[in-house]
Amino acid sequence: MTFAVSPPAVHVRAPGKINLYLGVGGRHDDGYHALATVFQAVSLYEDVTARHADDFSVTVSGVDDPATVPLDDRNLAMRAAKLLATAAEYEGGVALEIRKSVPVAGGMGGGSADAAAALVACDALWGTGFSTARLHELAARLGADVPFALHGGTAVGTGRGDQLNPALARGRFDWVLVPSDAGLSTPVVYGRLDALREEHGALADDPPLSLDVPIPVLQALRSGDSELLSESIYNDLQEAALHERPDLETTILRGIHAGALQGIVSGSGPTIALLCGSPESAQHVQNELRDRGFDPLHVHGPVPGARIIG
Numbered sequence: 001m002t003f004a005v006s007p008p009a010v011h012v013r014a015p016g017k018i019n020l021y022l023g024v025g026g027r028h029d030d031g032y033h034a035l036a037t038v039f040q041a042v043s044l045y046e047d048v049t050a051r052h053a054d055d056f057s058v059t060v061s062g063v064d065d066p067a068t069v070p071l072d073d074r075n076l077a078m079r080a081a082k083l084l085a086t087a088a089e090y091e092g093g094v095a096l097e098i099r100k101s102v103p104v105a106g107g108m109g110g111g112s113a114d115a116a117a118a119l120v121a122c123d124a125l126w127g128t129g130f131s132t133a134r135l136h137e138l139a140a141r142l143g144a145d146v147p148f149a150l151h152g153g154t155a156v157g158t159g160r161g162d163q164l165n166p167a168l169a170r171g172r173f174d175w176v177l178v179p180s181d182a183g184l185s186t187p188v189v190y191g192r193l194d195a196l197r198e199e200h201g202a203l204a205d206d207p208p209l210s211l212d213v214p215i216p217v218l219q220a221l222r223s224g225d226s227e228l229l230s231e232s233i234y235n236d237l238q239e240a241a242l243h244e245r246p247d248l249e250t251t252i253l254r255g256i257h258a259g260a261l262q263g264i265v266s267g268s269g270p271t272i273a274l275l276c277g278s279p280e281s282a283q284h285v286q287n288e289l290r291d292r293g294f295d296p297l298h299v300h301g302p303v304p305g306a307r308i309i310g
């Protein structure tokens with residue numbers, strides 16, 4: 001493989017996501033569940049800067065508790081850089097600097113955004129020149145949400161959530177996000193869903209191993225009508241996440257009381273995503289929740305996936 005002349009540093013920005021619809025089917029033998037989901041990338045970003053180095057290293061800023069983000073091979077951005085180096089037979093390393101804005105372990109794909117950003121940054125830094133399809137394939141090996149962080153916009157995810165098709169979404173949707181101080185573990189929430197399904201009498205392998213996003217969700221996205229969309233946003237992981245964190249139900253109700261059209265747990269939680277009818281309404285909901293002691297963020301979607309900004 002040949003490498004083009006490369007810049008001294010590459011800065012890539014990748015968005016966090018909301019699953020505005022998340023249907024979870026049965027569990028495959030590899031432990032992953034069949035999904036039918038609609039991702040929307042929102043205006044909350046991870047910034048990753050890659051610089052030439054002999055070895056691989058990661059530094060992280062923008063988090064209250066640095067201990068919540070590993071800096072070794074458990075870090076998904078580090079794994080992404082090493083995976084690309086192996087695939088490209090690149091013999092050097094990289095120093096990755098991550099500035100986080102997406103809540104850690106918040107159900108918004110922050111770690112996946114870091115990995116997608118690292119793939120794009122290292123590809124440019126090293127002059128690897130991989131195609132989008134090849135980067136997508138590497139992304140899917142890193143985690144189910146990583147391909148979407150590359151892709152951005154609004155997309156339907158099937159399989160493990162990694163098989164993507166763009167969804168037509170008109171206009172802009174305003175969301176108020178309510179992060180939590182403590183994160184939730186994704187495997188724990190999926191495990192809780194399985195346990196609840198067994199308790200409810202459904203055998204673990206009863207749920208379908210292939211499922212679709214309901215047509216009304218896609219129609220609402222195409223119409224650009226937030227009210228219509230609010231009638232069909234849904235998350236199969238919500239009951240399991242609320243089981244781990246019953247207080248989140250109050251957060252949703254407070255958001256609706258403040259004027260949000262609807263609220264759901266984002267992905268495996270614990271971040272709550274409140275859909276609002278307009279930027280002004282979102283601003284109002286944000287102010288009301290702030291007055292009640294929450295730390296809400298007003299974002300909008302869809303926004304583009306991982307891209308070089310400098």
Ligand code: C5P
Binds near residue numbers: 142145
């Ligand atoms: O792919 P990712 O590393 O983000 O997944 C984290 C965990 O979430 C998996 O180990 C699995 O327990 C659960 N998961 C799942 N089914 C999916 C996606 C994730 O069970 N489709």
